[in-house]
Amino acid sequence: MTDTDAVVIGAGPVGLFQVFQLGLLGLRAHVIDVLPEPGGQCVALYPDKPIYDVPGVPRCTGRELTRLLLTQAQPFLPALAPASTDARGPGASGSSPYANVHLGQQVAGLARAEDGRWLVTSSRGLQWRARAVFVAAGAGAFVPRSLNLPGLQDAGNVHFHVPEAGALPWAGQHVVVAGGGDEALASVVSLANETDPARRPARLTLLHRREVFQAEPELDAAVRALIAEGRVALCVGMPTEAQVAKATVESLAILSPDETHHPLPLDHLLVRQGMSPKLGPLTDWGMALERKQIVVDTGTFETSLPQVYAVGDINTYPGKKRLLLCGFHEATMAAHAAAAALNPGSPQHLLYTTTSPLLRERLGVA
Ligand SMILES: Cc1cc2nc3c(=O)[nH]c(=O)nc-3n(C[C@H](O)[C@H](O)[C@H](O)COP(=O)(O)OP(=O)(O)OC[C@H]3O[C@@H](n4cnc5c(N)ncnc54)[C@H](O)[C@@H]3O)c2cc1C
Incomplete structure (x- = not known):
């Protein structure tokens, strides 16, 4: 008290x-x-x-x-x-x-x-x-909008914010950023251009349900350039399930637009779908x-x-x-x-x- x-x-x-x-x-x-x-x-x-x-x-x-x-x-x-x-x-x-x-x-x-x-x-x-x-x-x-998949709410490697300063838990690892709006694209651009090894991920994947983003034209162009350079991978599809073990999401099951399923392994999931x-x-x-x-x-x-x-x-x-x-x-x-x-x-x-x-x-x- x-x-x-x-x-x-x-x-x-x-x-x-x-x-x-x-x-x-x-x-x-x-x-x-x-x-x-x-x-x-x-x-x-x-x-x-x-x-x-x-x-x-x-x-x-x-x-x-x-x-x-x-x-x-x-x-x-x-x-x-x-x-x-x-x-x-x-x-x-x-x-x-x-x-x-x-x-x-x-x-x-x-x-x-x-x-x-x-x-x-x-x-x-x-x-x-x-x-x-x-x-x-x-x-x-x-409250951040989540992916509404069972198991995500208690997982320790699911994040909704990128702290402005200090070391990040995903440094040197594979981060999947979920979302297709300004927030998600801004996070992708800033993480891709991060120079501090204590904050920089080793790999970045952007996960969005469609090829089209709903973001400012400059952000859209910056992310498409990163994808074209091979610095960011784009995964198009809907996450339908999360594989969770010991309170850690290990991969997402993705339903692609062609109706096929495939796994998306990850170390950390950053959900940036707005608040x-x-x-x-x-x-x-x-x-x-x-x-x-x-x-x-x-x-x-x-x-x-x-x-x-x-x-x-x-x-x-x-x-x-x-x-x-x-x-x-x-x-x-x-x-x-x-x-x-x-x-x-x-x-x-x-x-x-x-x-x-x-x-x-x-x-x-x-
Ligand atoms: C896109 C956009 C552009 C804008 N541009 C302008 C502008 O140009 N000029 C202008 O004057 N205004 C602008 N506004 C409006 C301005 O941002 C708001 O008037 C202002 O943020 C209100 O401030 P606030 O502190 O009252 O509320 P908020 O900024 O909403 O902050 C409230 C805080 O309270 C927290 N909170 C609520 N309930 C609880 C709880 N139970 N426990 C703990 N925390 C809680 C929330 O998490 C939040 O952080 C804009 C708004 C938007 C969305």
Whole structure:
């Protein structure tokens, strides 16, 4: 059980900015996301596409915006101890380098403790006790689309993400990438051009049900060039069965367009068929909903539950726009409302980062 001022559900762009705004107001926050890296839709759906309408940032990609938000929130993201003496057990913080960013786990439960605080439980059984909760869950928890073959869900050599940095488990081995869209083709191009031996596969096969891809023309052309050069093998067909032994997929049975079956042996399977958001457990937490969105008060962004706020794409109110800018405004308003509610005796003065010694101290700047 970790005690904290606030829990932020979702490490998308709005959840990250929420941590920053809470930090400015002196509130410590822990943020939890089911994905293995922060960034929400920006990283899961459009990491390399340009965004043109974030104030003061004329152009940046989804991944660049996430990096900027993490850099901005850095004063409030303490680094995890190197030899992680994390009492919550191995992997408690997912692949996150931050002590208060917990990745790879879904928030499953939200319940009121006897003392009025909120108990937040994750799918890994971790618990946080917080005075305020900020639901920044976007369109829901992003769950990768799988191949729907028995045995794949528990296999240790099936992957859905390519971590941006560090050694990869498939280095020097045969990787089959499944999919025919932007995600799959971008992974094939980046793995084929990987120069780091700790990340580079020995062999790459692209598995898709048709010869035609549904991807950007540049990606399509890049992958076809790799296939023509013999650096990537193309396997066209439908996987109908997985041969699994000791929780390891050894090969897939492929039904070819000419109706013949053949095996596709592999060392690792990287499924890149996109993500589908699942609202999941948050519909059971007792918040007022409207068309699967959380209803909020636009002065505070509080939900129908006290000290539970909803910000970003997950909320609804008259005139709601699902834009980054709107989510950032909502996170700012919600942080101020929570600070006032949690400190009823002390007046909340509006301070500027440019001139306030207190805010500059919190930011760690001279
Ligand atoms: C293709 C595309 C292009 C876009 N371009 C623009 C643009 O140019 N300008 C613009 O302003 N907006 C754009 N948007 C919209 C913008 O990306 C969203 O408004 C923004 O991502 C919303 O941020 P968020 O943090 O609220 O939600 P999200 O980005 O959806 O993040 C929510 C996070 O919460 C996590 N989560 C949800 N439920 C749980 C749970 N129970 N437990 C753990 N984790 C959970 C999810 O896994 C996710 O990571 C675009 C969207 C798309 C799809």
